[in-house]
Amino acid sequence: MAVHNSEIAALFERYAELLEIQGANPFRVRAYRNAALIVRGLGTEIARMIADGTDLTDLQGIGDDLAARMHEIVDTGRLQALERLAGQFPEHLADLDALPGLGPRRIRALHDALGIASLDDLEHAARQGRIRGLKGFGAKSEHNILHAIEAHRDSQQRTRLADAERVAEPLLAHLAAARGVKRAIIAGSYRRRRETVGDVDILVSADAGNDVMDRLIGYDSVSEVVSRGETRATVILEGGLQVDLRVVPEASYGAALHYFTGNRAHNIAVRVMGQRRGLKINEYGVFEGEHRVAGATEASVYAQVGLAYIEPELRENRGELAAAAEGRLPALVDLEDIRGDLHCHTDTTDGRDSAEAMARAAKALGREYLAITDHTRRLRVANGLTPGAFAEHLDALEALDARLDGIRVLRSAEVDILEDGSLDLPDDILARMDVVVCAVHYGLGLPRAKQTDRLLRALDSPHCQILAHPTCRILGERQPIDADMGRVLRAAAETGCALEINAQPGRLDLPDVLIREALGQGARFVVATDAHGTEDLARMRLGLDQARRGWLTAADVLNTRGVDGFLAALRRR
Template identity: 50%
Template sequence: MQNADIARTLNRLANLLDIEGANAFRVRAYRSAAQTIESHPHALQDMVARDEPLTELSGIGRDLAEKITELINTDHLTVLEDVEKRLPPGLLQLMRVSQLGPKRVRQLHETLGIDSLESLKKAAREGRIRALEGFGEKTEAGILKEAERLEDTPPRTRLDEAHRAAADLIAWLEHAKSAQRISAAGSLRRGRDTVGDLDILVSSDDGPAIMAHLMDYPEIAEIVSHGETKSTVYLHSGLQVDVRVVADKSFGAALYYFTGSQAHNIATRKMATDRGLRINEYGIYKGKKQLAGRTEEDVLSRIDLPWIPPELRENRGEIDAAREGTLPELITLEDIRGDLHMHTTASDGKASLEDMVHAAKSRGYRYIAITDHSKRLAMANGLDARRLREQMAEIDALNERLKNFTVLKGNEVDILEDGTLDLPDDVLRELDVCVFSIHSKFNLSREKQTNRILRAMDNPHVNILAHPTGRIINGREGYEVDIEAVLRGARARGVFLEINAQPARLDLADHWARMARDIGVALAINTDAHTPEQLGHMVLGVTQARRGWLEKKDVLNTRTVTQLRKLMTR
């Protein structure tokens, strides 16, 4: 059982308990544990096998440790099964509708008997939802629209989960004696924020041996097809995986072909045809003669193109840029000097200020900003002005002891419905970095939500708009907002936006990140970390930035702390 499977189970339990109206602190404990486990660098099933105490993990007490151990050892969780007997599992589908929190789901179930997306749509079409307290005609229309969208677009696997699944499978395949080169391809290699299925390529001169070794992989739940050079399987997580074996002389061509995207491949195949050549997964050919195929560079050079980073292969202008020699020099993880959005135990984080500093220093960073929540988020133990000033004094004292490292004083302050901020200006002006964000009133109209953000930007003390669209991948759509207007407003006011690297967010989306670059708004790539391990999500944020064509100069936290301080002073 993978950590992601354990986290998914605990989140399922938390959501069902939340719908049932269980104690809020109990629900929060399960969610907190899921978050800790999801980002933990070591497999909990291995810890249990070695009899290591799970209680050493942040936020996991004896009772939770016993439940996790039960889940790992038996593949069952009694407390979850008990809740599932009391509540229809279809209620969890309703939680994916952004207008519906646990209280509203419970209200819909108890008053109208709604227990699935289908019954939700039926009730909305019949006009029965608008009559309930707290809903109305406009909310009902929004619920129907999103319920229809969710049914048409089944959840895809998040990028971080796909990476872990691919890494584990590749590690398994590397033990096959005849394996030469192995790589993931497809949308995972292109870095898309979600993945439909996994494509894994292996170069070998013994396909049957590779396939036999694959069939022993313990994570396989179902074998769809099994051949000498290609097999399709489903993992226990539900992810489909296609594994292909090619000769090593064709590995580069196969990697290029199966990385895609389809639109990119069609464009380059036409370029080959125009030159009297043919590209397929085995190589680039003139007639029956293979001209190249061992590496992607060899294949592309035959059609007069340089190597194009996989993240750009979406047929969004990268081929013309490659021909003209104007491909961007994409940002890399090594360019990042710090992280400007994270939480500690002062609000809803799981580690102390000093623990987060130590974790950041171990990554080679030169600075971080501590940005705990403001007071409006009571469930996150948000800080009021007094507690924030106490934290600032603690940071000042810590900075006096640190060498070659700076902790910036920050806060993630809530934007209220009218665009004002959750903390007074006299405390906000004392911050080094002010991250500001929306955590409520997601259902405002596009115009009101946009004006809400622009009004917040008018405050001279704010710097970085966090998770700008509010989306949760496989959870909720972002709120209605005119991102182009927000970007142009940010440019005019000297404000910046964030690429939030939390794998459930990856917000901004890649196309908005590219628009930000074109408009001239620098972005901060932040992890929004709540544990030291989550600082590692930076790699996902950098991938998102690369898909948005961002270079080092386009990203705030590639600057020195001195340069950054100047940019934060409006």
């Protein structure tokens, strides 16, 4: 059974959680957390690398011990060290570590004082008011715990888009190779490029006598067959992702693709428009009485109700139907529009590769410029640099830029926004940079008013040119910071500070609804990878998925310009 990178990363993350609860050496805990990040960010499956004979210790941050663990997981699907450690704790105790505000010490305190061993136990105790009396807790903590449990359970029902891709794309290729298959595509929220997906809907057009159902049922990652018929089947893959397969006739392919792409509200609105014209629209086609008048293509479905074709990313019933009817649909930004990347890290701080390696890899991807944005001193966990060390770092970047042809290396930093809203480097160092990226990394639990004031003060600084991952969320793990984002977005628009759309698979931050809100305020944007290794530079497309869902055109994204145009546009208002 194939083992995917997301599964290896999940085992490492679980092991790190239990090590932390146990009180193990922090460096050991960090090694496994970093390994999980490295594995999740790789563009190649670890299993494939092992099969090709790649030495895993060539990966920055992976030593002999971690490489051996990866071999063990790929070979057996297990991590025995995790199983031994898990035997020392209640089975579901580590689940509590996923809740914001509950670190290992607090989890241990809850377990020792109240016998809490699972999320259900924790919810029970909170609802009964038994947590507020513990030292270090209170009524507010109890309320926050209940809210965090609810948010966590909602998030666990969905899979990050990038994780779904790793599983779904090989399966799609497997099915597309079936006998008699003409076309195969993944529909649903996956095609709309939502940041998370609930399940995977695969639509296939095939000739009679095809063997696509057999290909699905016999796929090596299928753990359970829920149902199977002549034209539809449902399976559960290893890891829990559900796949629904439907085989449709060629004449209905466009209508079925429109129907199963969704979303539901969008589809209902289109059907209502059809009813007003005396048409019936469903997954089989567009019908006038019993006569099918359209359905072979999605464009033909939209044309029957007087609409231009609507890109899948916009199909959320958020004004796209009116825009299509009035000829106002945006020409969405695309990967080919991107000319530079404004956020990456090197092995000077917490990255895996040198600045030169990152620049050469960016050039190979067609980028014309790359900002090197290593961390500042406040982020000690990421080996952040002191002002003196940063001055030397900027000298090195300037020399590298002079030495390289075909790509401009921009001197930059990801500067921490301190709790009072000031920036983590002195003005004289910031003034030497080509571009300054600012971000919040700590103090995530500040009260709403303080968190908002912190961001607003940072935006007031003339040095703050890009606000990185503005909500600080981690999909499925950490909720956005509590700040008045309406005020923050307005301030960004007013000052001219660009808002980053971070393409890191676990962030995808800004969320699409906030992109659209900020666009309405007149804000500017950049899309950036937040790459920590050369492989990560290729994930720009994930950030562009978010940008497209937020209705952005190339003109709205500053790094669609050449380097001189970008630097000129970056000047604050």
